[in-house]
Amino acid sequence: SDGDSRWSKLGTTLPVRNVQALAAVAAGELTGDAIERYIQPDIDADAVIPAHSDEVPVIDLGRLTDAESVEAETAKLRFACEEWGFFQLVNHGVPDEIILAIRRDIEKFFQLPLDVKNAYAQRQGDLQGYGQAFILSHDQKLDWADMFGLYTQPPQARDMSFWPSQPPMFRNSIEEYSSKLMKLARSVATFIAKTLDIDPELVADKIVVQYVRMNYYPPCTLMPEKVLGFSPHSDGSFLTILLEIISVQGLQIRRHGAWIPVKPLANALLVNVGDLLEIMTNGKYKSIEHRVTINAHKERLSISAFHVPKYDGIVSPLLGTTEEKVLYKTTKVEEYSRLYLSKKLDGKRAQDHAKLSQT
Numbered sequence: 001s002d003g004d005s006r007w008s009k010l011g012t013t014l015p016v017r018n019v020q021a022l023a024a025v026a027a028g029e030l031t032g033d034a035i036e037r038y039i040q041p042d043i044d045a046d047a048v049i050p051a052h053s054d055e056v057p058v059i060d061l062g063r064l065t066d067a068e069s070v071e072a073e074t075a076k077l078r079f080a081c082e083e084w085g086f087f088q089l090v091n092h093g094v095p096d097e098i099i100l101a102i103r104r105d106i107e108k109f110f111q112l113p114l115d116v117k118n119a120y121a122q123r124q125g126d127l128q129g130y131g132q133a134f135i136l137s138h139d140q141k142l143d144w145a146d147m148f149g150l151y152t153q154p155p156q157a158r159d160m161s162f163w164p165s166q167p168p169m170f171r172n173s174i175e176e177y178s179s180k181l182m183k184l185a186r187s188v189a190t191f192i193a194k195t196l197d198i199d200p201e202l203v204a205d206k207i208v209v210q211y212v213r214m215n216y217y218p219p220c221t222l223m224p225e226k227v228l229g230f231s232p233h234s235d236g237s238f239l240t241i242l243l244e245i246i247s248v249q250g251l252q253i254r255r256h257g258a259w260i261p262v263k264p265l266a267n268a269l270l271v272n273v274g275d276l277l278e279i280m281t282n283g284k285y286k287s288i289e290h291r292v293t294i295n296a297h298k299e300r301l302s303i304s305a306f307h308v309p310k311y312d313g314i315v316s317p318l319l320g321t322t323e324e325k326v327l328y329k330t331t332k333v334e335e336y337s338r339l340y341l342s343k344k345l346d347g348k349r350a351q352d353h354a355k356l357s358q359t
């Protein structure tokens, strides 16, 4: 458990202005310097193809447990992990009340005065805490977003005294949401194990710690098409489960060199394969790059739950057949996370550092 608290000591941060406050400044009063840090020159480099949004796979958790449909739905899940790295999960069993409560409280939290939110963030000193940008390199553009993250699971890895106590029921709604999502992540991992024909025990230790991050993307009236709420990245997790709190188009996933906007169904959670699952499957399941664009007038709000092994765990590629070529190194979770959060990626994806050199 003390190992788990070391998670928060990784990475590089840069103190930045609160974007919500920046966005509230009248356009005429914004200085070039303030906005310049956010302008992304490559934003239009690749096409955006909204026509493919409807193809993002939808997986029904109920159908994975029903004897009649289990085979077909497992095949769909395998296809989703292999071909998309992303899927919408419906019939996921997280009660409506819990979703409504977390939605209500996160919205209220971001409406609190800046100094109140800052006080919570400063207490925490967290690596991706509110008012701090997490950067991978000096020349990286900043994201048009404010983020607030917390360790939520297992109970011994968290310190609830860091959790915001406003709005009044917030701690309670975070606790309920995160414990449901932890169970859900374990169950999704078990179904994923089934798609790989491996013992579910082999994934049980991959989902031990949960970090949740609330992502607030203010509108950008000045130049929405020039900034990103979240720069292109893949997740350093094993699995990630995302809920849109205020559902405004923004999330786009990379597919065949283009960007596909994701349009979440009203009752869906969005699940994606993280880097560690890519490593474990020897690259069969892909941790796909994604980004978030910004709306001119509407705010967007989401909560990501990242599921990772324990800090001193390892992930090794599992092979389907003895002839299969090993493409990834056995990776220490701590080392991988350090690399993922470091400035030393040299333009490569973090996953590529976990690959064995190809000769």
Ligand SMILES: O=C(O)CCC(=O)C(=O)O
Pocket (backbone or CB within 6 Å): 213, 215, 230, 235, 242, 250, 251, 290, 292, 301, 302, 303, 304
């Ligand atoms: O807000 C979103 O839709 C995406 C957030 C995301 O990619 C992340 O938290 O890693």
Ligand SMILES: [Fe+2]
Pocket (backbone or CB within 6 Å): 233, 234, 235, 290
């Ligand atoms: Fe992400």
